[in-house]
Amino acid sequence: xxxxxxxxxxxxGCFGCHMSILDIDERILDLIELVEFNKSPIDDIKKFTxxxxxxxxxxxxxxxxxxxxxxYFRENCNILISLGECAIMGGxxxxxNGIPIxxxxxxxxxxxxTVKLNEEKILPNDVxxxxxxxxxxxxxxxxKIDYFLPGCPxxxxxxxxxxxxxxxxxxxxxxxxLIKFD
Amino acid sequence: MPKKITIEPVTRVEGHGKVTIQxxxxxxxxxxxxxxxxxxxFERFVxxxxxxEAPVLVQRLCGICPVSHHLAAAKALDVIVGAGTGYGLTAxxxxxxxxxxxxxxxxxxxxxxxxxxxxxxxxxxxxxxALRNIVGVAQENRELAVQGVMMRKYGQEIIYHTAGKKIxxxxxIPGGINKNLSxxxxxxxxxxxxxxxxxxxxxxxxxxxxxxxxxxAANKDxxxxxxxxxxxxxxxxxxxxALDIYHGVLRAVDNDGTIILDxxxxxxxxxxxxxxxxxxxxxxxxxxxxxxKEKGWYRVGPLSRLNTCDFIPSPLAQKEFELFKxxxxxxxxxxxxxxxxxxxxxxxxxxxxxRDLLKDPDLQNDDLVVKGEKLHKGVGVIEAPRGxxxxxxxxxxxxxxxxxxxxxxxxxxxQPMNTAVNLTAKAFMNGKPEITxxxxxxxxxxxxxxxxxxxxxxxxxxxxxxxxxxxxxNNNIIDNKIK
Ligand code: SF4
Numbered sequence: 001x002x003x004x005x006x007x008x009x010x011x012x013g014c015f016g017c018h019m020s021i022l023d024i025d026e027r028i029l030d031l032i033e034l035v036e037f038n039k040s041p042i043d044d045i046k047k048f049t050x051x052x053x054x055x056x057x058x059x060x061x062x063x064x065x066x067x068x069x070x071x072y073f074r075e076n077c078n079i080l081i082s083l084g085e086c087a088i089m090g091g092x093x094x095x096x097n098g099i100p101i102x103x104x105x106x107x108x109x110x111x112x113x114t115v116k117l118n119e120e121k122i123l124p125n126d127v128x129x130x131x132x133x134x135x136x137x138x139x140x141x142x143x144k145i146d147y148f149l150p151g152c153p154x155x156x157x158x159x160x161x162x163x164x165x166x167x168x169x170x171x172x173x174x175x176x177x178l179i180k181f182d
Numbered sequence: 183m184p185k186k187i188t189i190e191p192v193t194r195v196e197g198h199g200k201v202t203i204q205x206x207x208x209x210x211x212x213x214x215x216x217x218x219x220x221x222x223x224f225e226r227f228v229x230x231x232x233x234x235e236a237p238v239l240v241q242r243l244c245g246i247c248p249v250s251h252h253l254a255a256a257k258a259l260d261v262i263v264g265a266g267t268g269y270g271l272t273a274x275x276x277x278x279x280x281x282x283x284x285x286x287x288x289x290x291x292x293x294x295x296x297x298x299x300x301x302x303x304x305x306x307x308x309x310x311x312a313l314r315n316i317v318g319v320a321q322e323n324r325e326l327a328v329q330g331v332m333m334r335k336y337g338q339e340i341i342y343h344t345a346g347k348k349i350x351x352x353x354x355i356p357g358g359i360n361k362n363l364s365x366x367x368x369x370x371x372x373x374x375x376x377x378x379x380x381x382x383x384x385x386x387x388x389x390x391x392x393x394x395x396x397x398x399a400a401n402k403d404x405x406x407x408x409x410x411x412x413x414x415x416x417x418x419x420x421x422x423x424a425l426d427i428y429h430g431v432l433r434a435v436d437n438d439g440t441i442i443l444d445x446x447x448x449x450x451x452x453x454x455x456x457x458x459x460x461x462x463x464x465x466x467x468x469x470x471x472x473x474x475k476e477k478g479w480y481r482v483g484p485l486s487r488l489n490t491c492d493f494i495p496s497p498l499a500q501k502e503f504e505l506f507k508x509x510x511x512x513x514x515x516x517x518x519x520x521x522x523x524x525x526x527x528x529x530x531x532x533x534x535x536x537r538d539l540l541k542d543p544d545l546q547n548d549d550l551v552v553k554g555e556k557l558h559k560g561v562g563v564i565e566a567p568r569g570x571x572x573x574x575x576x577x578x579x580x581x582x583x584x585x586x587x588x589x590x591x592x593x594x595x596x597q598p599m600n601t602a603v604n605l606t607a608k609a610f611m612n613g614k615p616e617i618t619x620x621x622x623x624x625x626x627x628x629x630x631x632x633x634x635x636x637x638x639x640x641x642x643x644x645x646x647x648x649x650x651x652x653x654x655x656n657n658n659i660i661d662n663k664i665k
Contacts (some may be wrong), residue, residue: 012220016245017347022297023348025335029327032317042297043315044623058550065219092242095227104223112225113574113587114457115466128217130201153245153349166607 004053004167008040009073011066011135012093013059016041016153021056021097034167048076054166055080057145060090061137065130074143079166082145083159085152088139092138094113101132150179202565203607206380209614211607216600217631228336228586231635233259233577234356236586240573241350243590246293249286249341250566250591253279254573256433258561259356262577264554268429269448274547276360280346280428281539282353283564288383288532289337290567291484291525292357295390295635296330299522302627303397308620326393329386332377333529337413339378340536343367358551380537384498387530391502394526408609409602409628412437414470414479415486416594418448418565423492425503425531429566433469433490434480439514443470448563451572457589465596468589479597482569483632486522489514499531518602518631538649566591568633570585578621591633602628 012020018041020027039045040050057102061067074080085091109123110113139145139147149162158178167173185205195538204213224243228236233525237255241248254281258508261267269276301314304322313322328568338348342364345351353359372380398405416434420426434443446454458475469478480486488507494500506527515524539545562573569591582612606628610621 012222014242014245014248016242016248019245019349020294022334023329023338026328028316028331029320029324037315037317043317044311063220064223092239093222094221095239099223099227101223104226105221107226107229108221108223112457113452113585114290114455114468114589115459116458117219117456118417122459122461124221124459124464126217128200128215128462129219129464132221147224168538173409 003034003036004056005038005050006035006040006043006053006056006163007038007048007073007077008056009058009069010041011057011059011069011087011139012062013086013091015058015105017058017086020084020156021159025156027160031163035163036099048072052077053079054163056083057081057087058083059086059138060093060139061133061142062093062096063130063132067133070139070142079146080143081147081149081162082139083155085150086108087145088140088150088159089138090136091152095134101134104108107128138168146165196500198318199206201629203603203605203611203625205611209399210612211604214595214600214604215462215605216596216603218463218596220634221464224588225586228583230582232581233262233575233583234525234581236575236583237354237356238350238352240588243350243588247290247566248287248570249345250284250564250571251573252351252354253283253562254562254566254571256356257429258560258573258575260562261449261560262557263356264555264556265357269446270554271358271367272549273544274362275541275552276428277539277544277579278344278359278362279354280535281363281545282341283352283428284339284535285337285344287337287567288349288529288536289334289341291529291532292330292333292337292390295394295522295525295529295569296326296333296648299630300326300330300632304341304396307624307656308625310618311533311623314623321453329389330478333341333383333386333390335564336378336383340371343371343638351461355551357553360550362550363540363545363548368415368540368545380533383533384530384537385399387526387533388498391523391530394522396518398507398523406517409605410603411515411518411601412516413481413598413601414442414473415468415489416480416482417487417570418488418563419491420495421445421515425487425491425497425527425528426495427487429564432563432570435514437492437514437516439489439512443475448572449561451561451563451589452574452587455589457573457593461507463596464577465593466589467596469597480594481598482591482594483521483567484528485515485521486569487519487565488527494527494531496531498534499527502527502530516649521631521633530570568592582632592632595632599629599632604632 038044039048055073082088110121149158162172186202200217202215203211206212209623237252240255241251297316300319303314328345342348345353413436414436418430419433420430432446432448436442455468456471459466494503506644559576564571571591572589574587575583578584603625606625610624
């Protein structure tokens, strides 16, 4: 059997979902016998070098760069998985939805207790910085998502079972204990 | 022709950022910037939420060291619920939290060394990018990869048994902890089946340190000169000057080792620390107020902790600390790649502390929580794996949060990382006709030494692949290179 190709990314996530992938522990050594990694923050592949079987997305979209990366993944991955609450519904970062983004910026850079000396009221606005979106969006609002694995983060066993099913082409058998929230 | 090079995103670090490098007409590096491109807005959106949610909410800023945020928030709320600063908890409350924290340090440092940085040591900065990752490590040196995986697992198990979950646990609550350690759990962690037991972790920590030391011996010039520069250093230290990652007072030293901030109670942190905003990064630039923006910036993290503390209170790590200090004749160490050395000494320290703490019968006590008179403001500071972490909350009479301010470890290292990037870009790119992949990786190696957690820092997180855009003096893109 030829190796399946996997890619991963973190958008507006905390990396906890990636850590949960690593929490499969010793099984990671089995996994690398079954799959080959392409673009991922854990390796040095920065652009897709081939079409990928399974793309794993952590985090929702909070800025223009997240949207671009997500679309780039959709174009290059046959199957796309939303991994964790942030990808599925925005998660903690989406607590900012409903609050004007200016207020968030002002609190961080002008009003906070350790920025009192920012008298010129400098704000991050350089062209190198991506545009913030008005809200934090779940991934399926932007592109089609094929599978959703819940949890914050999803448990390592859930990730493992789901990946094994996809890699071997078997049906997923995910008992309730594995998918209930947290 | 002047050019601008963009490195985006940087990989094998955790976070969203990119680097731009300005190159002048003669091919020399004029300026460089590490931009942090994510913004979350935590300080604002947490306002109005009940204070007891903070330790559970705020760790979602960072899944790499959630325990640090969990505990820093809990420590701030200890003050608010009247349980005092640091030493106000019951023995089991403080010791369970310490155990959780040592477990967290252990796994985070191990992850950084084995999974993210060891590829650079094994394959070299100019090694094949396809191999420079944990998969490559597993193929090249399976034993090393297995040790990394199992050591991380052990740290995660400690967190599971103290916090209730490996990632985003709920163990610490304002005024204490919500569970103690059962005798079965103690037995499992102390004497578990090989290799998941405390003695093996101490043994493997020594081996990891030996691995680095032999690498250092064989590559002295590179390790000692790569992004080496003078700076101030800041950390918590125990009141007697010992390394203490859970609680202490703030101390800073300058490049000569002169103490420039000492015995500061962190409840007053905002009298001493201020943050500069620059328009090209969402990450702020902290500095010591009394020294000003130009001279007051400082480094934090493993290297800085070993520069500020007087000794390490565990015997094997203390021996290694003495070797480390002797290497610079007792003066502060400013060599960026020595972060790895310091980090591994801390891994050993944590393994020793875990082993000894597990034998402490206080962990089985039942008096989990302390209550007192409520206050409206609390500051919690802890040494996170990546450095000093500040959490500051204020609440109203309805127990709702009215103010939150965070200065996370990686933010403290913002100016230091920018300095390291600049020095590395100059060393590797000045006057070179072409920018190559190894040169770009060198810049990433410099950033990686600081183990930045940029998700934390912007109160966000993600990946940093590396892309360089070369532009002319009018900012027109003339070339685009992708690693
Ligand atoms: S779902 Fe939870 S663990 Fe995953 S990125 Fe979001 S906050 Fe982090």
